[in-house]
Amino acid sequence: MPPEPGPRPHYSIAPTERGWLLVIQDGDCSVMQVFRTSSAARCAVDRMMSFFDTMRTQAPSSRVAAFD
Numbered sequence: 001m002p003p004e005p006g007p008r009p010h011y012s013i014a015p016t017e018r019g020w021l022l023v024i025q026d027g028d029c030s031v032m033q034v035f036r037t038s039s040a041a042r043c044a045v046d047r048m049m050s051f052f053d054t055m056r057t058q059a060p061s062s063r064v065a066a067f068d
Contacts (some may be wrong), residue, residue: 009052010041024048029055 009026020035022041031048035041 008023009049011045011048022048024052026052 007026009022011022014023015020015038016034019036020032020038020041021032022044023030023032024045025031029052033041033044033048033049035044036046
């Protein structure tokens, strides 16, 4: 099933004391992860965007119906 239409998640990469913090979020959820380098964080963006696409394909109504 293709992802439901809607705005793509947005992300930011920022330095912290422990490494580079990647934050990706949309209207429903967010994911945060710390990387050793900014390059590694940028490489993870595509994988994380794929995660959000996968989560969008699992509509809440289909998950709730499984519990009925």
